[in-house]
Amino acid sequence: MSVQTKVAIIGSGNIGTDLMFKILRRSRHLALGGLAGVDPASEGLARAKRLGVATTDRGIDGLRELDCWPEVQIVFDATSAAAHARHQEICLADGKVMIDLTPAAVGPYVVPVVNGDAHLNAQNLNMVTCGGQATIPIVAAVSSVARVRYAEIVASIASKSAGPGTRANIDEFTETTSRAIAAVGGSDRGKAIIILNPAEPPLVMRDTVYCLAEGGEPAAIKAAIVKMVESVQAYVPGYRLKQEVQIERIGDNQPIYIPDMSEKFTGYKVTTFLEVEGAGDYLPSYAGNLDIMTSAALNTAERVAAARAGAVRA
Template sequence: MDRTKVAIIGSGNIGTDLMIKLLRHGRQLEIAALVGVDPESDGLARARRLGVATTHDGLDGLRALPVYQDIGIVFDATSAGAHIRHAEVLQADGKRVIDLTPAAVGPYAVPAVNLDQHLDAPNLNMVTCGGQATIPIVAAVSRVAPVRYAEIVASIASKSAGPGTRANIDEFTETTSRAIESVGGAATGKAIIVLNPAEPPLMMRDTVYCLTDGGEPEAIRASIHRMVASVAGYVPGYRLKQDVQFESLDADACAAILRAPTAAPGLKVSVFLEVEGAGHYLPAYAGNLDIMTSAALAAAERMVELSQRELPQGKQEVA
């Protein structure tokens, strides 16, 4: 079977790690080009050594490469601002796009939660690293108990936050908060990111708080464990750091959380996660980057798998 050719725009940490994952684990995908703007970047140098076509002239340089006409999917690992232009040009050229920035031009996609609903979208947004780690937990809770409020805190090593991450802090919180609601199922969502300067660097840690309208703790716990196993299927370093915690809250405590004059009693669910990177290009503590590239790879593989299934019988490709 011929594999679908893909390109990556962005030769920084995320783009380079994704390239390595594609080279090592791409089943139906073939990395055809890595695009950057710094001719001296380590990512472009590594791509050249590995025989991958490169350009340091950004999207315009990619479009000028001979292989561009054969590329079916483009991953954008640049910035939210840059993606706006990239999305317009790539869509006009008939390229499908997987967006690893918080631009959210296309629908939010979290592989363990809602990927199959959006596989035909021309532009798929991977939310944020915090979103990929925590939204599955909110969704796991909401499928067995109504979630009135969900708050997530993503703590990442400062060393794993490159220029793109730092430039997109506002977009991170806004995009993640919206996706907690629209994908996770919470009535109200809030996201916080912490850049931890500790030495040696700490692994990505994520805390998820959900305020529910009751619900059975054992049913919630079981749903969360099933979801953790699902995410770990494509992000092996994803795990619970400790057991799920529950606390019954009275009406006053719930009203304070919701910032409302009155509220019904509820159940507070606390989940503590750790994400260890696979170490393909980045150190193990950079789980925040690994979960993004792993989710993007899983999404693209699923997109191609579905397109192969939908080919007319007479046009099925032969392995």
């Protein structure tokens, strides 16, 4: 029987609570030690208590006082970019690995299906953003068979799925996602846009990925994207192509001008339309933006736990 790695969550809002349910229901390698929030009336804390999970409404300070803290190896931060700096400082001093679900970007960017094994020894792993988790795999797929000169993503999420933390981090979302599109996706330049859609009933998360690619062949580009979608579905079953990948040839006679790069482009314009439906562990199925973040964080934590267990056995 394998020994489970003890973990804890900071943040008892939608993301932290959904992550709690994923760990309790799905993970064979992680054991949840505690959940920390700052609101005594938090529904997440109430649910955790009913499930027998140790809780505190005093944030990370209270978490450190729980009996489980000395055994905790991995801490998920599901709060905000502003709060993460202090959480990181404390966890680093206490020897904990952090899985950061905020756009603070203190540690290296991690998108499991692209570079999930590249930073397993890092003390802090950043999960970029929901838009990043959904779209960077597509940019990386195109980059694997062609040079992506420019990539732009538009993430549209239901307004109801955007809590206070998400709304407070809009600027960080665009900046962090844009940087990660290049750093992890492999494009020369990246740009991100997020839309909070107030439609009723709430719409499932939709993402559009535009890539301007040089070289490669349309068939190879399409095949790489389809293969990547299948890989993401291994941990996010509701991730899918909304329609067939569109590829348009941009010739010398009508080049595209890229304002962000102050240059003209010829090659292929690759457009990918995605839909991300949540698994419904705690959140509504339309909240795919939150589901893909918690699923990616869980996948990353399990990779870290497996690597640490292997190092101990060795």
